[in-house]
Amino acid sequence: MSEPVGGLPVAPVGDRATMRDVAALAGVSLKTVSRVVNGExxxxxxxxxRVQRAVARLAYRPNRTASNLRRGSARTGVIGALLQDVSNSFSAGLLRSLEDQARARRDVVLTASLDEEAEREHLLVSDLVGRRVDGLVMMPASVDQSYxxxxxxxxxxxxxxxxxxxGVAADSVTVDNRRGAVMATNHLLSLGHRRIAFLADLTSIETSRERRLGYEAALREAGVDLDPDLVVTGLRTPDAAEEAAIGLLDGSAHAPTAVFAGRNVVTIGVARALRTLGLSHQVALVGFDDFPLAELLVPGLTVVRQDVARLGxxxxxxxxxxxxxDTSPPRARVIPPRLVLRGSGEIAPRRR
Structure with a gap:
């Protein structure tokens, strides 16, 4: 302890006060301090x-991990969340939902972005496991999690x-991506579109792959031949999606009359391209994933919405x-998506 200030001793600057410091300042036993800070x-x-005044004076914070160990509990009060990109509205919404659940239990969430990098995933998992988190919520970048x-x-x-x-038996909570893609494509087909472009992320990503399969299945069911020239994948950024869309929308007779964008960042890029080309009211657009301000675009953006809060x-x-x-067998929960009509996806094909 440092010298008293105003008659009250304080912990040295830079040192965290301990329960022993609180007991000394309050003039009580360690056991009494423990009972007070644990709400007995x-x-x-x-x-x-007296204990509460000492706690406030020393800015004491209980060591929850140490407390759990003394009680024979292996809990640390920390869970890990490894998501793809916490700056993306989808991951951010998912994280907020996780945090709300953790906060209700007085737990905290350690989170990190994986950026579709398997090596980064392995390193972060190792780090979080080493920190003894109570559990992990993962949106994996790797194709095999047997490690x-x-x-x-x-x-x-x-x-x-x-x-x-x-590669590992574990619980999962997912959205029916293939069903959502079928819904989006069928919606465009119902308006008379037959040249529907599909722009999406890397096909190595499970969600992107499932959405492409749904798009292809809907075309096949409608008797529409798949034109590979209308499918562009591997689009990681809005800029890449914008460039790809401008390349497709060249004004020729073979240009698409509608676009199904397989991810929110891709949708943003396509919307930019349509605005640049003056086609926002002439080419239909349906995006997979909602995002902030989508309804404020002109026209409002039609999307396949995932219930992100429910996922988290x-x-x-x-x-x-x-x-x-709970030691029951692993569960796979699948949440249905919903088609939200706002205008961009309700544009009929132009007559040529």
Whole structure:
């Protein structure tokens, strides 16, 4: 302890106050301090008030991990969330939902972006496991998560979100991406479109692959031949999507009359291209994933909306069920998407 200030001793600058410091300042036993900070009601009001004043004076924060260990609990009060890109509205919404569930349990969430990099995923998983998180929610970048098998067997709780696990038995909460793509494509077909372009992310990503399969299935069911020239994948940014869309919308008789964009960043790029070319009211656009301000575009953006809040909530609930002792077989929950009509997807094809 440093010298008293105003008659009250304080912890040195830069040092965290300990329970022993609180006990010394309050003039009580360590056991009394422990009872007060843990919310027990068996302490006399006068002693409890002295402890609380000391806690405030020293800015003391209980060490939850140490407290759990003393009680024989392996809990740390921390869960990990490995998402693709927390700057993206989809990942950000998912993270917020996870945080709400964790906060209700007085837990915290450590999160990081994977950026579709398998090596980054492996390093971050190793780091979080080393920090003894109570469990992980993962949106994997790797195509095979068998490297997690040993940790899962040793008691690590993992719930996969947005993508199914591969190589390891674990819970998952996903959206029916193929169904959503069928809904979007069928909607455009119902308006008379036959030249429907599909622009999407990397096909190595499960969600992108499933959306492409849904698009192709809907065309096939409608008896429309797939034109490979209307399919552009590997688009990682709005700029790349904008460039690709401008290349397709060249004004020729073979140009698409509608576009189905397979991810929100791709949709943004396509919307930019349509605006630049003056085609926003002439070429139909349906995007997969909603995003902020989509309804304020002119025309408003028609999207396949995923219930992001529900994804995060159900992933967190499943993870906490495992943390609290649920040993039932892994569950795969699939959430249906919804088509939201706002105008951009309701534009009929132009007569040529």
């Amino acid at each position: 009601t068996t302490v006399a009001p006068e002693l409890a008030e 997690l098998a040993a940790d899962v067997a040793a008691g690590l709780r993992v719930v996969f979100v947005d993508r199914q696990p591969r 909530r159900e992933a967190a609930e499943q993870l906490y069920a495992r943390i609290e002792g």
